[in-house]
Amino acid sequence: MNVTVVGAGVAGLATALELSERGFAVEVIERGRALGDGACSWMAGGMLAPWCERASADEAVLTLGAPSIDWWARRFPGTTHNGSLVLALPRDATELPRFAERTSNYEWLDEAGIGALEPDLAGRFRRALFFRQEAHLDPRRALPALADLLKRQKVAIRFGVDMQATATKADLVVDCRGLAARDVLPDLRGVRGEMVVIRSREVSLSRPVRLLHPRIPLYIVPRGGGVFMIGATTIESETRGGASVRSTVELLNAAYALHPAFGEAEILELGADLRPAFPNNLPAVRRASRSLHVNGLYRHGFLLGPAMARQAADMASAMDLEKTDADLRERRSA
Ligand SMILES: Cc1cc2nc3c(=O)[nH]c(=O)nc-3n(C[C@H](O)[C@H](O)[C@H](O)COP(=O)(O)OP(=O)(O)OC[C@H]3O[C@@H](n4cnc5c(N)ncnc54)[C@H](O)[C@@H]3O)c2cc1C
Numbered sequence: 001m002n003v004t005v006v007g008a009g010v011a012g013l014a015t016a017l018e019l020s021e022r023g024f025a026v027e028v029i030e031r032g033r034a035l036g037d038g039a040c041s042w043m044a045g046g047m048l049a050p051w052c053e054r055a056s057a058d059e060a061v062l063t064l065g066a067p068s069i070d071w072w073a074r075r076f077p078g079t080t081h082n083g084s085l086v087l088a089l090p091r092d093a094t095e096l097p098r099f100a101e102r103t104s105n106y107e108w109l110d111e112a113g114i115g116a117l118e119p120d121l122a123g124r125f126r127r128a129l130f131f132r133q134e135a136h137l138d139p140r141r142a143l144p145a146l147a148d149l150l151k152r153q154k155v156a157i158r159f160g161v162d163m164q165a166t167a168t169k170a171d172l173v174v175d176c177r178g179l180a181a182r183d184v185l186p187d188l189r190g191v192r193g194e195m196v197v198i199r200s201r202e203v204s205l206s207r208p209v210r211l212l213h214p215r216i217p218l219y220i221v222p223r224g225g226g227v228f229m230i231g232a233t234t235i236e237s238e239t240r241g242g243a244s245v246r247s248t249v250e251l252l253n254a255a256y257a258l259h260p261a262f263g264e265a266e267i268l269e270l271g272a273d274l275r276p277a278f279p280n281n282l283p284a285v286r287r288a289s290r291s292l293h294v295n296g297l298y299r300h301g302f303l304l305g306p307a308m309a310r311q312a313a314d315m316a317s318a319m320d321l322e323k324t325d326a327d328l329r330e331r332r333s334a
Helices: 010-021 059-065 068-075 095-101 111-117 139-152 178-183 245-258 260-264 301-333
Strands: 002-006 025-030 084-088 107-110 127-131 156-159 172-175 189-199 209-212 218-224 227-231 266-277 284-288 291-295
Touching: 002 010, 010 025, 010 139, 010 172, 010 291, 010 301, 059 301, 068 139, 068 301, 084 095, 084 111, 095 127, 095 209, 107 111, 111 127, 139 156, 172 301, 178 266, 178 291, 189 245, 209 245, 218 245, 227 245, 245 260, 245 266, 284 301, 291 301
Parallel strands: 002 025, 002 172, 025 156, 084 209, 172 291
Antiparallel strands: 084 127, 107 127, 189 227, 189 266, 209 218, 218 227, 284 291
């Protein structure tokens, strides 16, 4: 079957790759002019943290998300497998055991253990949870890496092409338009997320650090070269536009509380986007005659994108068999 994948966010690129690896003839169309243009995926922190996410997400996020660490490592060498660290300020110390109760696969660290992992945090926190199996990546390097793999497999990505304005002759359309697919998926909603990118010459971290807070838990993801992404708010609002002053202050406060030297850091970017989410906050692949919809990745585009891509490719393979059977029946009756 010929397949057109619509949308070059993480859902579209991961699905196109799975399909092409299974022998489908694939093309990707993307209405943006370049990778990341208009994609929520460009704003993501890139944490592959299924055990931590389980604190506030369904068990499926863990079972579907854990294998994605290998999926990324096999396709993107920049996948960093250094685990993640979870901390709380002294005033929020009770958050740490509460987080531990809701998660698994961690080790408790004392002050010395924290300093051994992250020397710049030595002496600043008494206890931490360390999720050794978790990983992270930079979405702005990971998406181009997937695009390169697609290119090597002769899969074209046609930029500046809007699905609504283009007729396709494909046997199957896989709609990965994120929130833009609301025209056909009316139960999709946007959940606002804001982030800040900073550069610090004084602080160095080797892994994502989560700072627990009763209201606004935040994280800092190192991107290399002194660059850090601080994220992310999760607000039930579909308001577009840049990061608000309140959210920016909260995000920057988290960095400052983690290490006061972040106070000297340079702000490189303030960003915001709407995460596409279904009512249960879990992603799904839905079938509608000759098309599939891969959507609802919410806070977990990089974590659950590979699992959704595999599901979509499984469904496409089943549809391919149905098509072959139907073609055979037609030929026999002719
Ligand atoms: C601040 C923030 C932090 C986050 N952090 C993480 C994280 O640490 N880990 C994680 O796993 N997830 C994270 N997420 C969530 C993740 O970003 C989303 O789940 C994911 O980006 C959704 O991907 P998508 O491919 O479905 O949508 P998108 O990335 O939005 O891609 C959809 C694409 O479709 C294109 N398109 C739309 N309409 C058309 C059309 N008509 N024709 C052609 N193309 C079209 C768009 O231009 C876009 O490129 C974060 C999100 C935010 C906002």
